[in-house]
Amino acid sequence: MSSATITRKIGNSDIEASAVGLGTWAMGGWMWGGTDEAQSISAVQAAIDEGVSLIDTAPAYGMGKSEELVGAAIKGRRDKVILSTKCGLAWHTTQGNHFFDQAGKPVHRYLGAASIAYELEQSLKRLGTDYVDHYITHWQDPTTPISETLEALIKLKEQGKIRSIGVSNVSLEDLNGYIDAGQIDAIQECYSMIDRGVEKTLLPTCADNTISCLSYSSLALGLLSGKVGPDRQFEGDDQRKDNPRFSPENRRKISALFEEIKPIADEHSLTIAQLVIAWTISRPGITFALCGARNPEQAIENAKAGRVHLSAGDVASIDKSVDHYLENMDS
Numbered sequence: 001m002s003s004a005t006i007t008r009k010i011g012n013s014d015i016e017a018s019a020v021g022l023g024t025w026a027m028g029g030w031m032w033g034g035t036d037e038a039q040s041i042s043a044v045q046a047a048i049d050e051g052v053s054l055i056d057t058a059p060a061y062g063m064g065k066s067e068e069l070v071g072a073a074i075k076g077r078r079d080k081v082i083l084s085t086k087c088g089l090a091w092h093t094t095q096g097n098h099f100f101d102q103a104g105k106p107v108h109r110y111l112g113a114a115s116i117a118y119e120l121e122q123s124l125k126r127l128g129t130d131y132v133d134h135y136i137t138h139w140q141d142p143t144t145p146i147s148e149t150l151e152a153l154i155k156l157k158e159q160g161k162i163r164s165i166g167v168s169n170v171s172l173e174d175l176n177g178y179i180d181a182g183q184i185d186a187i188q189e190c191y192s193m194i195d196r197g198v199e200k201t202l203l204p205t206c207a208d209n210t211i212s213c214l215s216y217s218s219l220a221l222g223l224l225s226g227k228v229g230p231d232r233q234f235e236g237d238d239q240r241k242d243n244p245r246f247s248p249e250n251r252r253k254i255s256a257l258f259e260e261i262k263p264i265a266d267e268h269s270l271t272i273a274q275l276v277i278a279w280t281i282s283r284p285g286i287t288f289a290l291c292g293a294r295n296p297e298q299a300i301e302n303a304k305a306g307r308v309h310l311s312a313g314d315v316a317s318i319d320k321s322v323d324h325y326l327e328n329m330d331s
């Protein structure tokens with residue numbers, strides 16, 4: 001491994017962040033079968049110590065829990081962090097569209113101007129900071145015009161409360177709506193070795209408009225960590241419990257893929273997770289790979305992949321194995 005952490009600019013902004021970012025959804029507990037707070041805080045700190053600057057969170061991750069833990073972890077280290085959080089999944093209002101319930105409260109997709117300003121203030125309090133580096137519309141709200149949402153975000157940027165603007169879970173139509181309404185810096189979308197949809201749908205438009213892409217669930221919810229064996233059970237509200245991706249049959253197929261790419265990992269002294277992450281940040285159009293971690297060991301392992309440059313030959317060889325897996329994939 002070379003020693004310098006790979007960094008990249010977020011879209012049209014002058015913000016430079018580590019290509020491998022730490023995701024903190026699981027730290028909120030919700031949909032992940034609970035959380036260990038001390039381990040979560042240590043994970044964030046370990047990632048920063050290992051060169052990760054990009055840290056992604058959201059109010060919806062445990063109704064503020066993930067943001068609070070990130071806030072506690074970055075106390076005294078704010079200057080080392082490019083902090084990304086989100087708006088638009090609101091539980092202080094019933095405007096917009098009902099999306100899901102969490103902890104018995106209805107959560108709505110809503111991106112009205114006043115609600116965004118309110119949500120940001122709540123996030124700043126939980127994060128213990130007075131600005132966010134990258135602020136993202138988490139899910140899109142068909143009840144509010146995109147122009148109103150973007151105008152509100154641009155105003156917050158002018159006030160110095162946010163430094164760049166992102167959008168997440170967008171259709172191509174939404175993305176073009178934002179581009180027509182003004183300037184955004186990044187999209188945040190599901191992308192991994194086995195979730196490649198945006199390559200054809202959104203990334204060409206991003207490339208034409210200097211818009212970065214932050215991949216989320218870059219390890220396919222842990223399936224691509226190389227550590228989900230046949231006996232791993234998922235408990236409580238863990239979203240992986242009944243997910244066909246984690247079926248015994250699919251675990252066997254993934255394990256066959258890992259067997260094929262393991263020689264490349266071995267050649268570079270990488271773990272499977274590290275090879276997967278290094279491959280992700282090598283993909284054209286994928287600027288940043290967000291990888292969740294629940295403890296310092298995972299955070300350190302993933303962070304180290306942010307220093308790896310794979311050769312074109314390695315990438316082509318991995319692509320061949322992935323294509324073979326995808327042809328046989330059920331879900």
Ligand SMILES: NC(=O)c1ccc[n+]([C@@H]2O[C@H](COP(=O)([O-])OP(=O)(O)OC[C@H]3O[C@@H](n4cnc5c(N)ncnc54)[C@H](OP(=O)(O)O)[C@@H]3O)[C@@H](O)[C@H]2O)c1
Nearest residue numbers: 023024025026216217218219220221222225290291292298
């Ligand atoms: N914008 C959106 O709508 C959206 C949606 C999803 C995610 N995101 C963001 O993207 C981030 C990353 O995605 P994600 O957390 O959903 O999924 P992910 O990164 O694909 O997987 C994270 C999970 O994989 C396991 N894992 C990670 N590294 C590991 C390692 N080195 N060894 C073994 N296991 C490891 C951990 O779970 P276990 O230990 O429990 O197995 C961890 O919680 C999120 O945290 C969030 O910040 C955004």
